[in-house]
Structure formats: C-alpha cells, structure tokens
Amino acid sequence: MDDVGVVASEFATVRVSLDTQGNSPRLRLEDLRSGAVRFLDALELESIVWAPEGFLRELLDPSRHRWRDDGSEGCGP
Amino acid sequence: MSTAELTGDLRSRVRPDRVHGSLYTDPDVYARELERIWYSTWVYVGHTSEVPQPNDYVRKHIGPQQVVLTRDRTGAIHVLHNRCSHRGNLVCDADRGNSSSFRCPYHGWTFANTGELLGFPFNQGYGGAQAKERLSGLGAAPRVESYRGFVFASLAAEGPTLREHLGAAAERIDQLCRLSPEGEVELTAGWVRHEVTANWKMLVENETDGYHPQFVHSSIFSISGSGIGALYSDKSTAVTRALGGGHSENDLSPEFRRLGVPMGWSGTPESKIPDYAAAMRATYGAETGDEIMINGSPHVMIFPNLFIAEIQLFVIQPVAVDRTVQHVTAIQFAGAPDLNRRLVTQCVGSVGPAGMLLADDAEMYERNQRGVAQRQPEWLDLSRGLARERTDEHGFTVGTATDETSMRAMWAHYLTLMDPA
Numbered sequence: 001m002d003d004v005g006v007v008a009s010e011f012a013t014v015r016v017s018l019d020t021q022g023n024s025p026r027l028r029l030e031d032l033r034s035g036a037v038r039f040l041d042a043l044e045l046e047s048i049v050w051a052p053e054g055f056l057r058e059l060l061d062p063s064r065h066r067w068r069d070d071g072s073e074g075c076g077p
Numbered sequence: 078m079s080t081a082e083l084t085g086d087l088r089s090r091v092r093p094d095r096v097h098g099s100l101y102t103d104p105d106v107y108a109r110e111l112e113r114i115w116y117s118t119w120v121y122v123g124h125t126s127e128v129p130q131p132n133d134y135v136r137k138h139i140g141p142q143q144v145v146l147t148r149d150r151t152g153a154i155h156v157l158h159n160r161c162s163h164r165g166n167l168v169c170d171a172d173r174g175n176s177s178s179f180r181c182p183y184h185g186w187t188f189a190n191t192g193e194l195l196g197f198p199f200n201q202g203y204g205g206a207q208a209k210e211r212l213s214g215l216g217a218a219p220r221v222e223s224y225r226g227f228v229f230a231s232l233a234a235e236g237p238t239l240r241e242h243l244g245a246a247a248e249r250i251d252q253l254c255r256l257s258p259e260g261e262v263e264l265t266a267g268w269v270r271h272e273v274t275a276n277w278k279m280l281v282e283n284e285t286d287g288y289h290p291q292f293v294h295s296s297i298f299s300i301s302g303s304g305i306g307a308l309y310s311d312k313s314t315a316v317t318r319a320l321g322g323g324h325s326e327n328d329l330s331p332e333f334r335r336l337g338v339p340m341g342w343s344g345t346p347e348s349k350i351p352d353y354a355a356a357m358r359a360t361y362g363a364e365t366g367d368e369i370m371i372n373g374s375p376h377v378m379i380f381p382n383l384f385i386a387e388i389q390l391f392v393i394q395p396v397a398v399d400r401t402v403q404h405v406t407a408i409q410f411a412g413a414p415d416l417n418r419r420l421v422t423q424c425v426g427s428v429g430p431a432g433m434l435l436a437d438d439a440e441m442y443e444r445n446q447r448g449v450a451q452r453q454p455e456w457l458d459l460s461r462g463l464a465r466e467r468t469d470e471h472g473f474t475v476g477t478a479t480d481e482t483s484m485r486a487m488w489a490h491y492l493t494l495m496d497p498a
Contacts, residue, residue, distance in 0.1 A: 010171040011180045053150075060178045061196025062185045063206060069199040 001028065034066075083109060087496040091488050094460040098449040101276040106495075107398035113494050114381055115140035116232040119242040121383035121392060122146055122156055122218075125226040126263040127173070132190060135173045138394050139230060144218070145169050146228060147190040150177060154223065156230040157192045158216035168215065179215075192217045225254050226262060227383070245473070246324040249375040253385055256374055257410035258356035264390065266407040266421050269428065271435055273403070275442035277381075277395035278487075280403065283438060284378040284386070285325045285483040287317055288461060293441055297433040301426070303344060308332050308478065315478040317462075318469070323380030323490030325483030333373045342373030343388065345419050353416040374408075378483070380490065389424045399446055405435065459484050 002018040012033070019028040019039060027040040040048070048056075058064060083105055090097035100106055116139070123137045128148040136159065137146045143159040145168075161168050161181040168179045168188065178195055180187045185198040192215035200206050218230035222239040224247060229239050240247065254260050273280075283289065287309040290298075298306035308315050314331040333342045339354060340347050347354045347370075358366035374387040384391040385408070392404040407424035409417045427434035449457070462480025469475045476482030 009174045009176045010169065011176055011178075056177070057189065057195060060187055060189075061200075061206065061209075062180070062187055062198040063196050063200035067185060067198030069201045 006032070036066075088492060091492050092456075093485065094463055095456040095458050096488055098455055098457060101278060101446065101449045102398065104398050107276075107395070109495060110395075111140055114491075115395070116142070117236065118233075118381065118494065119220075119222075119229040119231045119237075119239050120381065121379065122221075122228050122230045124262070124264040125154065125223060125228060126261075126265055128154070130175060132175050132177045133173070134169065134176065134179075134190060136169055136171070139218075139232065140394060141396050142232075143167065144230070145179075145215075149189075149191050153191075154221060154228055155191055156218035156221045156228070157190075158218075160216060161186055162188075162194065162213035162215060163197070188215050225250050242322060243379070244322045244324065245320040245471075246322070246377060246379045249320075249326060249377040249379075249385065252372070252375050253408070255361075255369050256357075257412055258353070258360040259411040260360075261411040263409040263411050264406050266409050266417075266424070269405045269430060271403045271405060271428075271439065272396075273401055273439045273442045274399055275401055275446040276399055277393055277401045278491075279442045279445050280384075280393050280401055280438075281378060281381065281487060282484045283442070284384045284391070285317060285327050285376065286481070287315070287327050287478040288481065289441070293437045294434060297427065297437065300433075301344070305329075305344075311477050311479055313478045316469075316475040317478060317480050317482045319474040319482055319486030320377070321473070321486075321490075323487050324378060325486055326375060326377040327478065327483075329376065329478075330372045333371055337371055339367050339370035341371065343416075344423060345416065350413075350415045350419065353410075353413045356412055378487075380487065388420050389428050391428075401442075403435070459488070 001020065004016040004018060007014050007016055012031070015030040015032055017028045019026050024042065027045060028037065029040065030037045063069065090100055120139045122139065122144065123135055123146040127135045128146060131148060131150045131152060134145050134147040137144050145157045145159050147155045147157060149155060159167050159169050161183065163181065163184055163186045166181050166183040168181045176190065178187055178189050187195045187197065189195055194209050194212055194214040196206065196209060197203070200208060203212070218232055219234040220231040222229055224239060224243060227250060254262055290309045291306050294306060308329050314335060315327065315329040316331070318326050318328050320326060329342065340350070354370065357370055360366065361369060375385050376387055378384050382393040384393065388408055390406055390408050394402040394404065396402055405428045407421045409420065426432055459481050462476040462482055463485070466474055466476050466480070466482055474482055474486060
C-alpha cells in the first residue's frame, strides 16, 4: 500500500493511500478521527470527478452520511 | 449616558485645537464608535493574496467582530461572521485553511464557504432536510468590495461606495502597487499580533504623527544608521497631509526626490537588489521605473484601521475601550523576490516580536492610556501647526512634517460619523 499523505483541515483528517491488494489499484481513504475506511475504485473516482457540483454539496449535509437517522448502514470503523 | 446626552456632549469634547481625554476612556463613547464607525463605514479586512486558491479562507476581524474571509470555488470573495447559526459557536478556529465547507464543532451544523447552510446531523428533529430552507446560514457582511486586492467590508447595507470612502487614499494604494514590477502587492509573509493596553485612536493618531519619531525612535534610527528620522523635522520639505475622509499621510517623497536615489527611501541600496531594479525598469521603462523607485512607498493611514508604512502594513483592531491589537506584516511585491527577502528581514528588526520600532510605539501607547486616566488637565492639545496650515495645489490641507494636521482632520471626520450635524 502506498501512502499518499494526510489531507487535513480543522474540520476533518483523512489518510489517503493507494491500495494494491486487489486485482487493480484503488484509493483507500481513512477517517483518522473515527477509523472509518472507504475504498474508491477507478470508476468511482472518475464519477466523482464528473459529478455535478450539487452532488458534493448534498453529501456534505451531515444527515446524509455519518449522522443520518434512518438507521441504514454505511461505512464504519 | 443616554444616546441623546452623548450626542450633544461629543461635539463639546472635540475642539479644533484639542480633544477631551475621556474620548479614550469612556465605555459609552467606545460603544458608539463600534456602531457608528466600525460597524458602519468601510473597514479593511484582508488581501486577496491571502486566499489565492479556490476554497481558501483566513480568519479576520472587523473591530471585535470575528469574521472569515473566503474565496469560493468560483473565485468570489465573501466576508462571513464566524458564528454558527445554531447556538452561536465559533465555526472556524484555524487562522487559515482550504475547505469548501465549514462544520461547527459543537453540533455539526455545516455551511458552505459562501455562508449557505448545507445541513446538520439527524435532521428528522427538524422535520427533515427541507428545514434548511427556513433555518439561517452564516451571517455575511452586506457589502464587500476590493481595491487593487485590498478587501474592505461594510456591515451597513447602504452608504458611500468603497471608492468614495477611499477618495484620495486610493492613489496611495496605487503608489504602493506600482513598486511591484507586476503591479501587485502580496501579503504572504505572515503576521505578528501585538496587543497594547490602549484605546485604538491612540494608534490611529500616532501613525501619521511626524512629531514623535525623532524622540521615540531615536535609538533604532541611530543603530540602523537610518536617515529617515531627520526627515521628520521642520527643516524638511516633507509634509503631513489630510487626504479627506479621516485618511492622512506623511509625504516624505519631496525629500526622496531631492536626494534622487532609486530605493533611497527603503534602506536597501539598489546594488543589493539588482534583479528588482532591472525588473522595474523593464516594466515601466528606465525613466518611469527610476521615478517610482525614487519616489518611494506611501506612509498613509486609511481610516479607521489600515496603516501602510512604507515596507510594512498594520491592521488596527480595537477589542475593548482600552485594548487594541495591531496585526503587522511585511509588504511583499509580486515579481520582486530579492527585495522581498530584505523587506522581511527589515520588518523583523522593526516590527517583529523583538522589533524596536513597534516596541517604542507600544510603550508610548500604554503610557498615554494610563496618562489620560489622570484627572488634570482634562484636554489633549492638538494645536501644533494650526496657524501655519495651508492648502496644497490639489486642495488638501497640509502642514509641516511635524504638525498635527492629520490628527485634527481625523477628529473632524470622527465627528461627522459619531455626531452628524
């Protein structure tokens, strides 16, 4: 696994690395404040690159990710 | 004291040749200054070079108000109040950063760097995501404008434009920017925060007081071998000029033109910065380039809080009637790396944490504040040079380099804001 670095601000701290254990490389994102991990493959990354601006804005709503109250499961430590 | 009582009383405390000591110590006066000056007129906030990239932000201030200067993803500049719309917590804590959104650490309310509310945790408690429509985002300064990269904000929705507010002081910003081969100033050298136990007006008055340098700053002038001190004398051709709007300057350029030495004003001989001198002549032509380098950098106080002192820039921040913070940085010029390195070194010596110039002034501010708390005599004298003031060819009131012309003009403008006739 190649460590790319830590992307940090006063609001969040995420370790970014390149994971090569699968059959093709993928990005490994680790929320260092909680330990939660998400992998993003090439197609998912390309989709983010091309996503409309509103997509990320919507995702930044805390009720859409870690603090949703519909009981659905998501990434976690 | 009630508003009505203060209104009548203020005009009696500001006379053409003196001001009453209570203007520096009275909490009622300070409270009115916040409303009538700091939260009404244009106040300097920051520089676009401090937020060069999309989503950059820096924490700044408008008097005691904490604000965040942001550049959104489209490049637009915003000045936001640093206060969560939920429970009032400070949203941003870092001095600077890069983030498209800000998340309050108290309950997680999240805002775009335009101030828009993006969401909050567990939104069912508010009836779902649509509650964003009725809840507030971050407060924003109703008016934000910039001039040559200098960003000002007004917390009043209406009033004079920034250009009207700056008036002739805008030309001094032009003068500063012309000293860059690329025509731009960059405030990228970092900041020193220097707090003094003194009223903010002590600082404003001092910035263009040419009477004190030979006394207060004699040690740094002698150690550094600077000839600047001698320019603040009645024999000098330099002048103190009231620029209107409470702005003022010490114009030393007549002396620099008389000497005719490129960069003579700066304390850095041209031989030490050959790349800069060559770039200036390449940009402006040999003759104009030399004129700009001879003429020098402005020494201008832009009311109420921006002081450009040749090689350094001060931002004045009142935090209480008797406490003021000066934020200081070395001015950097785009396209001038060799000059910029020397300017940082010079500023460390003059206004750095152990700098001599700022320490000299700070000592006087604090002694002055303690002094005006004494009972007698009640008034501070402002009469120096009153009888020899004249109007220059541009219609500005000028005095000699040591006259108190700038203070008198500042107080006259102060009254127009604090107690409009």
